[in-house]
Amino acid sequence: MQNERYDVKIHNKIQISKNTILLNFKFINNKDFEAFNFIAGQFIQIFFVIDGKEYRRSYSIANSPENFKQAHSLEIALSFVEHGKASELFAKAEIGTRIQIRGPFGLLTLPKAVSGNLIFIGTGTGLAPYRSMLQNLTADFLNNHSATIVSGFRYENEAIFQQEFNSNDNIKKIVCLSREVNIKSQHAVKGRVQHAIKLLALNHKTDTVYLCGNPNMIDDLLVYFKSLNFTSKQIKREKYIYSGH
Numbered sequence: 670m671q672n673e674r675y676d677v678k679i680h681n682k683i684q685i686s687k688n689t690i691l692l693n694f695k696f697i698n699n700k701d702f703e704a705f706n707f708i709a710g711q712f713i714q715i716f717f718v719i720d721g722k723e724y725r726r727s728y729s730i731a732n733s734p735e736n737f738k739q740a741h742s743l744e745i746a747l748s749f750v751e752h753g754k755a756s757e758l759f760a761k762a763e764i765g766t767r768i769q770i771r772g773p774f775g776l777l778t779l780p781k782a783v784s785g786n787l788i789f790i791g792t793g794t795g796l797a798p799y800r801s802m803l804q805n806l807t808a809d810f811l812n813n814h815s816a817t818i819v820s821g822f823r824y825e826n827e828a829i830f831q832q833e834f835n836s837n838d839n840i841k842k843i844v845c846l847s848r849e850v851n852i853k854s855q856h857a858v859k860g861r862v863q864h865a866i867k868l869l870a871l872n873h874k875t876d877t878v879y880l881c882g883n884p885n886m887i888d889d890l891l892v893y894f895k896s897l898n899f900t901s902k903q904i905k906r907e908k909y910i911y912s913g914h
């Protein structure tokens with residue numbers, strides 16, 4: 670029931686990088702919690718009121734459906750935008766603050782049948798839907814399919830979810846740092862994800878690529894993958910366009 674709004678409250682708030690917080694919401698009513706179902710990779714809309722005016726923002730769900738049902742809570746990762754309405758609100762919001770959410774929405778989800786490799790490309794909090802999906806993928810699945818996650822951040826101290834991704838030996842990882850001068854992590858490379866992708870051997874007949882986060886990155890890579898003869902069906906994407914009001 671996508672039009673229905675659910676009352677939730679902030680249950681936990683953790684700083685997970687220099688500019689990102691992980692927010693954990695619990696449903697106020699148990700029947701709403703029971704009714705809320707989503708597929709890994711989808712997003713929610715959040716409603717909040719400032720000075721009598723209501724605002725709406727979208728956020729990817731960062732935990733898996735299984736984790737949501739077990740923990741009774743929904744997670745999102747929010748990267749702070751200076752003077753941003755939601756950013757300022759959630760930076761200050763205390764545990765227990767109530768808001769409304771709606772959803773789930775979105776088609777950035779895993780295919781029912783996977784033929785080839787999966788390549789997950791995300792910048793910043795655009796990695797959140799992959800965290801949800803990867804919490805879902807079984808060891809059995811990963812033994813039979815190759816999954817690569819390409820993460821893009823500006824600086825090393827903005828990186829999120831890397832420990833979790835690294836704990837899964839079945840996933841190949843590439844971390845791109847576009848502005849970092851002094852890279853300390855041995856797994857990270859200097860540059861944008863757009864450049865790192867071009868070094869991968871991809872199969873346009875069988876692979877599926879996922880693009881999430883910065884709209885410019887998605888536009889660039891859409892052109893690139895089309896030039897490699899990937900079909901639209903093989904390029905799944907979610908642009909983090911900001912509403913600007």
Ligand SMILES: Cc1cc2nc3c(=O)[nH]c(=O)nc-3n(C[C@H](O)[C@H](O)[C@H](O)COP(=O)(O)OP(=O)(O)OC[C@H]3O[C@@H](n4cnc5c(N)ncnc54)[C@H](O)[C@@H]3O)c2cc1C
Pocket residue numbers: 712726727728729730745746747748749750751752753754755756757794795797907908909910911912913914
């Ligand atoms: C489908 C979808 C899923 C999304 N998922 C996430 C998510 O999981 N995590 C997340 O952090 N965000 C996500 N976003 C973006 C999110 O919805 C907000 O746009 C973002 O949090 C900024 O909101 P704000 O209210 O803080 O800033 P606003 O009040 O909307 O913006 C304030 C000012 O900052 C500018 N601005 C806003 N965002 C940016 C930016 N990223 N870079 C530069 N300038 C900016 C605006 O143009 C405006 O001038 C998603 C967007 C979409 C469409």
